[in-house]
Amino acid sequence: MDQATSKTSFIPTLCRMCGDRCAITVERDSAGRAVSVDAFPNHPRNRGRICNKAGAAIDVANHPERILKPLRKTDVGWCEIELQTALDEIAERIDSIRERHGAKSLAVWKGEAVGFNQQEGYARRFCRALGSPNYLSNDSMCFCGRYIGHSLVYGTWPQADFRNAQCILVWGSNPPASHPPINYAIMDGCANGAKLIVVDPRLSTIARQADLLVAPRPGTDGALAWGLINTLIANGWYDRDFVADQTLGFDALADYAAKFTPAVVEGETGVEAETLQAMATMIHQAAPRLAQYVGCGVELYDNGIDTIRAIAYLIGLSGSLDVKGGGFLPESLELRSLMLEDEIPLPGLTRVDNDKYPVLHDFRGETQTIDTMNAILTGDPYPLKGMILTGANPALTNPNSPKVERALAELELLVVRELFMTDTAELADYILPAASFLERSEVFCHSPSQTVTLTNRAFTIPGVQDEYDFWHDLAHRLGHGEYFPWQDEDEVNAWLLEPTGISVKELARHPEGMTYKPLRYKKWSERPLATPSGKVEFASEYLQSKGHSEIGKYRPPYYIATPEPDFPFVLISGARKAVYCHSRGRNIPRFLDILPGPSVELHPDDAVHLGVAEGDRVVIRSRNGQAEFPVEVMAANEIMPGYVQATHGWKAAANINLVTFDDKPDPISGFPTMRGVPVRIEKV
Numbered sequence: 001m002d003q004a005t006s007k008t009s010f011i012p013t014l015c016r017m018c019g020d021r022c023a024i025t026v027e028r029d030s031a032g033r034a035v036s037v038d039a040f041p042n043h044p045r046n047r048g049r050i051c052n053k054a055g056a057a058i059d060v061a062n063h064p065e066r067i068l069k070p071l072r073k074t075d076v077g078w079c080e081i082e083l084q085t086a087l088d089e090i091a092e093r094i095d096s097i098r099e100r101h102g103a104k105s106l107a108v109w110k111g112e113a114v115g116f117n118q119q120e121g122y123a124r125r126f127c128r129a130l131g132s133p134n135y136l137s138n139d140s141m142c143f144c145g146r147y148i149g150h151s152l153v154y155g156t157w158p159q160a161d162f163r164n165a166q167c168i169l170v171w172g173s174n175p176p177a178s179h180p181p182i183n184y185a186i187m188d189g190c191a192n193g194a195k196l197i198v199v200d201p202r203l204s205t206i207a208r209q210a211d212l213l214v215a216p217r218p219g220t221d222g223a224l225a226w227g228l229i230n231t232l233i234a235n236g237w238y239d240r241d242f243v244a245d246q247t248l249g250f251d252a253l254a255d256y257a258a259k260f261t262p263a264v265v266e267g268e269t270g271v272e273a274e275t276l277q278a279m280a281t282m283i284h285q286a287a288p289r290l291a292q293y294v295g296c297g298v299e300l301y302d303n304g305i306d307t308i309r310a311i312a313y314l315i316g317l318s319g320s321l322d323v324k325g326g327g328f329l330p331e332s333l334e335l336r337s338l339m340l341e342d343e344i345p346l347p348g349l350t351r352v353d354n355d356k357y358p359v360l361h362d363f364r365g366e367t368q369t370i371d372t373m374n375a376i377l378t379g380d381p382y383p384l385k386g387m388i389l390t391g392a393n394p395a396l397t398n399p400n401s402p403k404v405e406r407a408l409a410e411l412e413l414l415v416v417r418e419l420f421m422t423d424t425a426e427l428a429d430y431i432l433p434a435a436s437f438l439e440r441s442e443v444f445c446h447s448p449s450q451t452v453t454l455t456n457r458a459f460t461i462p463g464v465q466d467e468y469d470f471w472h473d474l475a476h477r478l479g480h481g482e483y484f485p486w487q488d489e490d491e492v493n494a495w496l497l498e499p500t501g502i503s504v505k506e507l508a509r510h511p512e513g514m515t516y517k518p519l520r521y522k523k524w525s526e527r528p529l530a531t532p533s534g535k536v537e538f539a540s541e542y543l544q545s546k547g548h549s550e551i552g553k554y555r556p557p558y559y560i561a562t563p564e565p566d567f568p569f570v571l572i573s574g575a576r577k578a579v580y581c582h583s584r585g586r587n588i589p590r591f592l593d594i595l596p597g598p599s600v601e602l603h604p605d606d607a608v609h610l611g612v613a614e615g616d617r618v619v620i621r622s623r624n625g626q627a628e629f630p631v632e633v634m635a636a637n638e639i640m641p642g643y644v645q646a647t648h649g650w651k652a653a654a655n656i657n658l659v660t661f662d663d664k665p666d667p668i669s670g671f672p673t674m675r676g677v678p679v680r681i682e683k684v
């Protein structure tokens with residue numbers, strides 16, 4: 001809907017400056033330029049609030065460094081070429097690779113910088129149409145771990161109903177910086193009387209607001225969760241009826257939990273018995289209105305999935321599954337699927353990660369990016385020769401950056417669709433200009449509120465293709481046009497919505513979103529959960545059949561289990577700041593004004609011991625490599641002694657992924673150990 005005045009117009013859409021998709025209104029001037037962003041007043045996601053990243057969508061869209069012409073790499077550098085020529089050449093080279101090595105030797109990688117879910121749908125569709133099982137995304141090292149951990153127990157990831165909760169439990173997340181709309185809901189819940197427990201080894205923004213702050217040693221959250229389970233069961237503080245009727249594996253759970261006495265928990269996590277008891281008491285008193293959120297602070301360890309499973313058990317034990325103020329099970333809108341999973345099943349094709357992570361494949365249908373780098377470099381299990389990336393920058397965001405760069409440089413064909421020249425784009429054979437989210441239209445469902453919204457194009461730039469146009473044009477050149485029959489994204493939107501009874505026109509009349517199903521609770525009493533048994537699975541036969549533990553047993557994280565004496569500090573990387581999203585935004589002046597550069601946080605005692613002060617430069621060195629950072633000396637209660645936290649997403653010598661390594665993954669998901677990395681700190 002375009003509410004036009006004589007000079008300006010206001011286009012309602014969703015923000016994609018981070019993954020939270022708040023409703024915004026974009027002001028467009030009489031020349032058709034986007035000039036400002038404001039909150040859309042009454043969308044259920046953000047209720048008229050936006051964060052300080054949203055306004056910079058305009059800076060991104062109008063940035064002088066934007067890539068607006070296709071580029072081809074030549075012996076003398078980049079040269080501009082016509083879009084149609086670029087697409088012809090790319091199609092020719094894809095065809096050649098396909099003929100020589102088979103379609104599986106090609107991969108598609110969906111990033112975060114340009115779009116919403118439909119972007120993923122197009123990328124997956126193209127990959128299937130091509131005949132390759134190798135769809136990749138950043139989700140295989142952020143998000144999938146939490147999705148899988150919860151889905152193993154409940155068939156999906158229950159969404160915390162913060163506003164109606166009586167106890168809010170946040171594990172390893174700092175929503176004021178990472179997910180502002182979640183923070184709005186948490187603060188609303190607290191204003192409604194909920195108690196807030198934050199589990200975080202750092203004194204983050206949300207931790208400062210907690211009624212109870214619990215600071216386990218990084219990576220030991222699983223032991224804490226098992227201690228809670230033990231305390232709840234030992235006191236009879238669990239929902240016996242729900243457990244008896246709706247769950248499997250309670251006996252195995254109780255048996256294993258019994259090991260986690262307060263003394264064991266304290267020895268492993270550093271959390272004292274009184275704190276454990278206080279936590280369990282708060283959960284018990286609030287049950288079933290326990291709203292729990294797990295952030296990526298927990299999943300980036302080699303014990304990530306089992307830790308998340310242990311934490312997830314608390315929802316079932318407290319009877320808070322799908323009750324008001326608990327863990328809501330959203331119902332989806334029956335949109336058509338772009339995935340082609342049924343139409344093109346690709347039987348018998350091994351993924352290039354050698355099918356090492358069947359659980360990741362079963363739950364998310366994607367190939368693990370970490371192992372993909374090994375496959376490119378070794379040709380094992382087969383050669384991977386070509387890749388198309390859209391809005392992803394793995395050369396900066398994946399662990400072990402030098403290896404990622406070597407692998408991507410090894411490809412016969414690398415095509416990158418991007419807004420700006422990134423470290424990954426530098427390695428490409430072709431760079432194609434990508435449309436920002438303000439230049440695209442998609443249907444998007446906000447699952448917790450069960451609303452559907454249309455994102456609207458605020459403007460277009462001649463010569464810059466949107467996601468659909470790109471995949472459409474390439475698919476038609478490669479003989480797969482039948483799978484991309486629609487003229488444009490608007491036609492795709494109409495096709496997707498067709499079975500729902502909601503039309504694009506109707507949706508456009510409701511920029512605040514349309515509720516597609518009223519919220520209902522306790523749906524598990526009407527129909528089975530989406531687990532193999534249809535019940536809550538404390539114990540998973542499925543996981544056992546894949547060679548893993550039936551219940552989410554605790555294993556100490558790598559740095560505790562395998563100390564490296566030459567590297568006495570423990571690195572946690574990637575705590576979010578209030579500006580920047582992953583590696584994006586480092587060319588936005590308003591962000592640089594707020595946070596001009598990288599830093600590594602040190603405990604004051606460690607700073608004294610190392611002989612460094614605020615602003616001094618240190619080298620962070622692991623067995624994998626080194627990076628150089630200015631020091632930020634924290635207050636004594638802000639970070640634990642012996643642990644350092646370094647920002648991520650910065651380039652060159654301050655790229656923390658020169659330090660992180662990729663050879664100690666979580667065995668279930670393949671997630672890399674991005675946190676809990678043994679390092680040495682040396683003054684420069």
Ligand code: SF4
Binds near residue numbers: 053
């Ligand atoms: S949290 Fe901020 S950046 Fe993220 S979608 Fe909402 S307004 Fe945009």
